[in-house]
Amino acid sequence: MLQRKLVTALAAAFSFGVAGTALADINVGVTVSATGPAASLGIPEKNTFDLLPTTIGGEKVNWIVLDDGSDTTKAVQNAKKLIGENKVDVLVGSTITPASLAMIDAAVEGETPMISMAASARIVDPANPKTRWIYKTPQSDALMADAIAVSMKAAGIKTMGYIGFADAYGDGWLAEMKRSAQTAGIQVIAEEKYNRADTSVTGQVLKLIAAKPDAVLIGAAGTPGATPQKELVARGYKGKIYQTHGVANPDFLRVVGKDGNGTLLPAGPMLVYEQLPDSNPVKKVAAEYVTQYEKKFGTRSTFGGHAYDSYLLLSAAIPEALKKARPGTKEFRAALRDALEKANVVATHGVYVMTPHDHNGLDNRARMMVRIDDGKWVLVK
């Protein structure tokens, strides 16, 4: 009995992938970290794919969304499954840098373009020939770190301390921030690490304060970013506190409460699109997305914007590729890759101008300094 059930279940499992996706349609394979440590980033991304239209350029689009649990092995398995079973025309994902880096080989071997939603610039490093197939939508750490350095320099800050996640996100930020700070003549005099779910960061914060930096940057994503901030405030730290764009979601504001007042962070324009001048082209696109998102899922998260931007890139590139080949073919995937490389798209996080040497395509228009004022994001003009 059990045996028969198992067989039926297995048969069902392996036929869904094939039966569910007709070859004539455009298939987009998505893998996001909707569970595991990066869940707070992955969930708004996953939600966003629920909002997307099912046709692009008059062709039917299937969004096949899988969860990789923030695990690199699973992300690669997902990528291989999407390429091998679902015959996708393009991969989107994953949420975090290690998973995205790990997927590169699978994408390149499957000759399938991939749009990552992770931070590190290493994913689209032009020096690596494999990245010919790889694109990414989020602003690179370097771009954001520069914004912080500029803001610090303007505020007359000479020394800074850093406390960040003991993971790829925290490591990436630390490396980029050191570089940007050096350019701006700011010294990084203390570096501390903590884990996302740590119950206490007292030790790290005491050490930071003992070094007496003019400002502290917290390299964290989501509500865990509040832990060091609250500790810094509780221990009477008087300098400026900076956060990264990783915390730009409403839950962070809820948890950090009044201890967040005055905190500065760089963020994509969609976070504060209401405060942008009408002349900014991003405003209209961001408004459209955020309205849709908030109607269905509650308050906006900038991570959902990365997912939406990948859709916007595809909706620009797919019609171009359709002129050259039919979906489901090797030629279509190659054409899509080429079309993505010529994309010039206004999106929620800025304006993407892709070139063979820049597969991210964002510039200074993709970052704004934002201040937290009484539980609200306020654009620093």
Next chain:
Amino acid sequence: MRLTWSTAALAAFLVVVAVAPVAAPQFWVTLGNYIGLYSIVALGLVLLTGVAGQTSFGQAAFVGLGAYASAWLTTQYGTSPWLTLVVGLAVTALVALALGFITLRMKGHYLPLATIAWGISLSFLFGNLEFLGGHTGLSGIPALAIGPLELKNERVIWYLIWAIALAALWCTNNLLDSRPGRAIRSLRGGLDMAEAMGVDGARLKIVVFVYAALLACISGWLYAHLQRFVNPTPFSIVQGIEYLFMAVVGGAGSVWGAVVGATLITLLKQVLQDVLPQILGRSGNFEMIVFGVLLIVLLQRARDGVWPWIEKLLPRAPPPPVREAPPLAVRHHAATDGALLEVRAARKQFGGLVAVNDLSFEIRHGEILGLIGPNGAGKSTTFALISGALPLTSGEVVFRGASIGSRPPFEVARRGIGRTFQHVKLIPTMSVLDNVALGAYLRGSTGVFKAALRLDRREEALTRAEAARQIARCGLAAHTFDAAGSLPLGQQRVVEIARALACDPTLLLLDEPAAGLRFLEKQELAKLLRTLKSEGMTILLVEHDMDFVMGLTDRLVVMEFGQKLAEGLPAEIQRNPAVREAYLGGV
């Protein structure tokens, strides 16, 4: 070879492995490769946890050592992956030796926790070492290549992965069916029994631990070159728990449990990922919830895992017959001057309690000596002092002119002292033949390497023949191939005696052999002991049952309150008023 169901099933499995990469869809091949990798690690756990009883959560860290060693050397120095495999194995062996040396001394629940501790330490270390790519990871690892053939294609590397997995399976299976294998099985449930058979338990545990670690390392090396990217998450404690999961769910008692477990867990996750969104919609993440629930239900239904359940469906192959073989080398039993064993002023204190108080007596060649006394008189402690299970506080135990007091049990056994246990210690799932063959451990020399490569068949044939002879000697020939646990208690005690005889002892120590036996069983046992004596065996009998002892022994030593109360012929003892007062309650 006759075609049995099991060999047919095995052949079918091999055909699937051989044909799959040619015939199966791409993604099935991908999954198959991962299943192969996981099976290799789970196989180590079957041996370490399922068979030897040493729970480890840290295997993922060894996988990481193998993966990182190769990833770092190939990307930084362009070393050949085949060389890095050797380096990885060497590093893993060293780390496992060091960790095993420290942690395997731990008993009970200290060991699993210690494995969690170093599992976490190592995986966090990977993330904090700059040269290993930190938390972000190392990319650009080359694919494996055999000469000009690059194993980049998953359908090609399949053969390497499964060749290694099958080789590991073969070796582990061989190992379990061998001299060291029987010893490894005996590690479970404490070292007492193993050490009494002459097994150096602490050393053997480390050997098994290193074996499991090396398998994990090989899996990691394959992983690095399959994935061509490494970062710390696949080697975290969470993955370590998952490997243990695979072994237990598959059935940690059998090598096939590893493959079944790895397959089941991998496929289950895949199926849930596909099926659940169809049923429950895409809004939540139900995979983890349903995964956990299914496993709980599964373990409630089949707590020994899935493999024993499959095995029941396959008809059992008959055990290979025992062939005639020349006897194993026999120890020199010639009588030495004086007594065979002398206990000289032996003393054992537990804190303030003196359990054995300067006790002295001797055992002479060829006699049956009975050691009796009321409950709590110190008989069992004395027994433990002679067998080496407990160290002496002071005094001496001299066997054939050499001091054996406070020596570990396996050294005592090596000198020719065999023993049985008050509470029967057999491996219940193993056949009587294998249980008795374990007794002959000291008379063989096959090590793990030889056993794994099946170079031990000649010695194994001799051992089996010897075990069969001892079983026949004790009158249990009809039960040679029965599982030891299926016999009634009386016969289990006799199996223990046969096992003790298999080590060719000069002195046989029997710890309350008549306890719990029925009248007829006792008579049978007495008959057997008399026969053994007539064949020249010396026996020390610790007993509670006066009737049993009186008719059987040559001399008696009576203990009370840790001291010797009386010594003499049974008839004298029976008349001794002090003994009657103390032991017989003044009857």
Next chain:
Amino acid sequence: MDLPIVALLAQDGITNGAVYALLALALVLVFAVTRVIWVPSGEFVAYGTLTLAGLQLGKASGIAGMLAAMAVVAGLMEIASAIRHGEARGLARRLLLWAGVPLAIAALIHVVAPLQPPFLVQILLTLTAVTALGPLFYRIAYQPIAEASVLVLLIVSVALHFTLLGLGLWFFGAEGSRTPPFTSASFEWGSVTVSGQSLLVVLTSLALIVALALFFNRTLYGRALRATAVNRVGARLAGISPTFAGTLTFTLGALVCAFCGVLIGPITTVYYDSGFLISLKGFVGAIIGGLSSYPVAAAGALLVGLLESFSSFWASAFKEVIVFTLIIPVLLWRSLTTHHHEEEE
């Protein structure tokens, strides 16, 4: 490193250590009586904080639904077991206990939560709801295989941990929560400042530990549990049903965990997956106590808290490496100096 810093680190370590100690006690208790290594205890802690945080916002935050679902499952299992054994006697009572009571609690929370009751009522609701989950999960997951080996029970624990983690993500979301502080008082003591919140955590933990000690020494049920812990077979012969002992133990364990959750809510942000590391550290304490000695377990947990606090000051990147590496010699020492009974098959 001067005195105020040492004092602050020690205070931080002791505060966390007190929470770990409570968990260690729960783990020792559960293991001693049922042989279950209770991996999902951490999820109970997280559920405690997150439920309270949900009630703050006037939401029943899924805990009510979960209770109701578990009640239905437990009720069905009782009916199935009655059918299997052809034994209808006492079924009504068991159904009331296993399904009725949790359903009533779920209904109560569902009704009261939107009314935003006072903080103390919210805490009581939280404790009741999370505590009720303990025996339910024992009934559903462990009781059917109560006699299995420690390894199998452990694997069931891990599977349950996965399930609770998934449920936690579903009900509470990926983002963390905090609860408001019980007190904002702080005490100056020379150059050393002690926060009232930390003091409260330590004192409450101590009070709970004393209460548990009294329970075990003075009450009939407590003695019954102790008897079971010392000798399972003997206790059974003396008329203490293992099912009853298991149920009672898991109720107590869940209560202690719920308390932990309420206590740490104000001092840290808790996420749906925070529990595992917290319970792991409690587990380390419990193991140092040999899974049998309560005072040593509590001391071990304090040691972990202090180690963690000081190593996060010295070398935060290597914190976990330092904590878990230093634990190994302690374990070795404990293992070599503790007398063991025959190891379990």
